[in-house]
Amino acid sequence: LDQVVQSKNHLPAETKDGQVVELQLNAGLVIDHTEDRGAHHGIGLYRTEIPFMLRDRFPTETEQVKLYSDIFARYAGQPVVMRTLDVGGDKPLPYFPIQEENPFLGWRGIRITLDHPDIFLVQVRAMLRANVGLNTLRILLPMVTSIDEVDDAIRLMNQAYFEVRNELQEEGERFELKRPQIGIMIEVPAVLYQLEQIAQRVDFFSVGTNDLTQYLLAVDRNNPRVTRLYEAYHPSLLLALDSIIQVCQRLEKPVGVCGELAGDPGGAMLLVALGYRSLSVGGHNLDRIRWAVRQMDSQRLGQLRADVLQASRADDVRRHVRMELERLG
Ligand code: PEP
Numbered sequence: 235l236d237q238v239v240q241s242k243n244h245l246p247a248e249t250k251d252g253q254v255v256e257l258q259l260n261a262g263l264v265i266d267h268t269e270d271r272g273a274h275h276g277i278g279l280y281r282t283e284i285p286f287m288l289r290d291r292f293p294t295e296t297e298q299v300k301l302y303s304d305i306f307a308r309y310a311g312q313p314v315v316m317r318t319l320d321v322g323g324d325k326p327l328p329y330f331p332i333q334e335e336n337p338f339l340g341w342r343g344i345r346i347t348l349d350h351p352d353i354f355l356v357q358v359r360a361m362l363r364a365n366v367g368l369n370t371l372r373i374l375l376p377m378v379t380s381i382d383e384v385d386d387a388i389r390l391m392n393q394a395y396f397e398v399r400n401e402l403q404e405e406g407e408r409f410e411l412k413r414p415q416i417g418i419m420i421e422v423p424a425v426l427y428q429l430e431q432i433a434q435r436v437d438f439f440s441v442g443t444n445d446l447t448q449y450l451l452a453v454d455r456n457n458p459r460v461t462r463l464y465e466a467y468h469p470s471l472l473l474a475l476d477s478i479i480q481v482c483q484r485l486e487k488p489v490g491v492c493g494e495l496a497g498d499p500g501g502a503m504l505l506v507a508l509g510y511r512s513l514s515v516g517g518h519n520l521d522r523i524r525w526a527v528r529q530m531d532s533q534r535l536g537q538l539r540a541d542v543l544q545a546s547r548a549d550d551v552r553r554h555v556r557m558e559l560e561r562l563g
C-alpha cells in the first residue's frame with residue numbers, strides 16, 4: 235500500500251468528485267524538510283519555538299533573519315505560516331525558566347510575548363526582514379484567549395512593520411515591504427464564542443486540535459494517567475469543530491486545521507466531512523492523507539458528517555470513521 239500511496243504523491247488532494255483539499259506541512263525542525271515528498275501548498279505551521287529550544291540563549295534578530303530566510307528559500311513561492319513563539323506549557327526554553335503549578339494554564343504563547351514585547355518585536359521584525367521581496371509570510375498567533383490580546387499583538391506587529399519599512403528605505407532597499415496576512419490559532423475554547431469579532435481583525439484562522447482537545451475536555455495532553463480521556467473524537471469536540479467551520483464559511487474567512495487530528499487518515503476524513511478544505515500535517519503523513527482524500531466522495535462524506543454529529547460517544551464516532559475507512563480500502 236505504501237508504494238501505491240507514494241507513487242501517487244504528485245496528484246492533487248482531491249475527492250472523487252473534485253472537492254480540492256489544500257494540504258500543507260507542519261515544520262519546525264530541519265529534519266521535517268527531508269520528509270516533504272509530493273505536492274503541497276507550502277508550510278501551514280512553522281513552530282518557531284523549536285529552533286529557539288535548540289539553543290542556549292535567545293537568537294538575535296540577525297540570527298532569526300537567517301533562520302527564517304532559509305525556510306522561505308526552501309519553500310520559494312509557497313506560503314509559509316510562521317507562528318510567533320509558543321513557549322511555556324510543555325515547551326520550556328532552557329535559558330528562560332518558568333516555574334508554575336499549572337503550566338498549561340499559565341504563562342504560555344502570546345501571554346509571554348505580550349508581557350515581553352521586546353521578544354515579540356524582534357521576532358516579527360526578523361520575519362518581515364526575511365520576507366522582503368518574497369511576500370510569502372503569514373503570521374500566526376498562538377494561545378489567543380481575548381480580543382485585547384489580538385489588538386495588542388496587531389499594534390506591536392504594526393510597530394514592527396513601520397520600523398522595518400523605514401529602516402529598509404534608509405538602507406535603499408528596492409523592494410516594497412508588504413504587510414503579511416495575520417491569523418490566530420483557535421485552540422482556547424473561549425475564542426469560539428468571539429470568532430465574529432476576531433474575524434474582523436485577522437485574515438485567517440488555524441485550528442489547533444491538540445490544545446483545543448486539551449482545553450475543551452480539561453485533560454492534560456501529556457499526562458499518561460489521563461491519556462484515555464484525551465479523546466480527539468469526543469462528540470463535544472466535533473460539535474466545536476462543526477461550529478467553527480460553519481461560522482468561517484458564513485464569514486468567508488479562511489480556516490485550516492494544523493493539529494494532529496488533521497494528520498491522521500480518520501481524523502482528516504472527519505475534518506473534510508465537516509467541511510474543512512485546508513489541512514496542515516507532518517511531512518510523514520502527507521502521502522497518506524492525500525491518498526485518503528482521493529478515495530472520498532461528497533455523498534459519503536455528507537453521510538459521515540450526519541452520522542458523527544449525532545453520535546453521543548467517542549466510540550460511536552470512531553466506529554463510523556473506521557467503517558468508512560475500511561470501505562475506502
Ligand atoms: C495545537 O495545539 O493543535 C497545535 C498545532 O499547536 P502545538 O501542538 O504546537 O501546541
Ligand code: MG
Pocket residue numbers: 376421442444445
Ligand atoms: Mg497548541
